[in-house]
Amino acid sequence: MTPAPLPRRRLGAQGPTVSALGLGCMGMSEFYGPADDARSLAVLNHALDIGINFLDTADMYGAGANERLLAPLLAGRREEVVLATKFGHVRAPDGTVLRIDGSPAHVRAACDASLQRLGVDHIDLYYQHRVDPDTPIEDTVGAMAELVKAGKVGHLGLSEASAATLRRAHAVHPIAAVQTEYSLWSRDVEAEVLPTCRELGIALVPYSPLGRGFLTGAIRSVEQLAADDRRRIHPRFQGENMARNLALADALSMLARDWGHTPAQLALAWLLAQGDDIVPIPGTRSAARIDENAAAAHITLAAAQQDGIAALLGRHAVAGTRYPAAQMTAVNA
Numbered sequence: 001m002t003p004a005p006l007p008r009r010r011l012g013a014q015g016p017t018v019s020a021l022g023l024g025c026m027g028m029s030e031f032y033g034p035a036d037d038a039r040s041l042a043v044l045n046h047a048l049d050i051g052i053n054f055l056d057t058a059d060m061y062g063a064g065a066n067e068r069l070l071a072p073l074l075a076g077r078r079e080e081v082v083l084a085t086k087f088g089h090v091r092a093p094d095g096t097v098l099r100i101d102g103s104p105a106h107v108r109a110a111c112d113a114s115l116q117r118l119g120v121d122h123i124d125l126y127y128q129h130r131v132d133p134d135t136p137i138e139d140t141v142g143a144m145a146e147l148v149k150a151g152k153v154g155h156l157g158l159s160e161a162s163a164a165t166l167r168r169a170h171a172v173h174p175i176a177a178v179q180t181e182y183s184l185w186s187r188d189v190e191a192e193v194l195p196t197c198r199e200l201g202i203a204l205v206p207y208s209p210l211g212r213g214f215l216t217g218a219i220r221s222v223e224q225l226a227a228d229d230r231r232r233i234h235p236r237f238q239g240e241n242m243a244r245n246l247a248l249a250d251a252l253s254m255l256a257r258d259w260g261h262t263p264a265q266l267a268l269a270w271l272l273a274q275g276d277d278i279v280p281i282p283g284t285r286s287a288a289r290i291d292e293n294a295a296a297a298h299i300t301l302a303a304a305q306q307d308g309i310a311a312l313l314g315r316h317a318v319a320g321t322r323y324p325a326a327q328m329t330a331v332n333a
Helices: 037-051 065-080 106-119 136-148 163-172 193-200 239-259 261-273 287-296 301-314
Strands: 008-010 016-018 054-056 082-087 089-091 098-100 123-126 153-159 175-181 203-207
Touching: 016 287, 037 065, 065 082, 082 106, 089 287, 106 123, 106 136, 123 136, 123 175, 123 193, 136 153, 136 163, 153 163, 163 175, 163 193, 175 193, 193 203, 239 261, 239 301, 261 287, 261 301
Parallel strands: 054 082, 082 123, 123 153, 153 175, 175 203
Antiparallel strands: 008 016, 089 098
16 A cells, blocks of 8 residues: 655745655764764665655754765755755864854855755755854845855755844845744744744744654663763753653653554654644654654644643643753854
């Protein structure tokens, strides 16, 4: 029996049409322990095979390695892919982030470097990865708009931008999508950013829609994670915060079991149910997880189920900030 085609959603009022779920590629190169390029390419090809056409990368992931990983895939299947990448972080040779650079000169140079690594002549959706506090957003977006005119970029996006920044950016050039963390345990976007996106006709692209894997119920201790896994330094995975957050993951798992889904599927189905302008990009290095996640796009939650999830969230407050303190300064900027 042939699986039903994945539903499609549009990124912004004039943006490209993409699969309702995309694929975040970051973990294939960095941050979540060791990865294997050959296996990652197989997973990427499988994603395209089942209809996931929205691939998300960034120049900082693996200091360019993630973009290079995609190059052989794009060489043969470019027309099947809506390609998103991001710029802004400047890293030292040891990987340390030195600064966020949104200057026009860096916008142009970063785009050219990404095009070269990816082996393509245009990027479908180009995001500013984090807002540069030292460069007016009008200057950054103005330079990004020049890339659109030059044919190097199709549409523009911002990541972790505040509602006020988004309004200023959109006044310079239409913004197709805003990428930010959004999930059952990260809902601050609902206060201002999501309503502003809807007012302006901008799609929301949630990253970490499974709480960096925590909402799957599989992570019970940081000791399960590789020594270099970035989640080890995230407050929500530490000490008493971890213990408190496990109650949320366990409650979600119980609901999912009762309703015949996996916790990941229920978390993604909830997110998709928040609006047709939301396109989550869960990351994985497993073809089986690709299939599991994609099945969430076919789940319709009844009103009583939505109420049940809302009640669950009301009972279980999330403990800990999304990032360590130093990184929190760059979110919602």
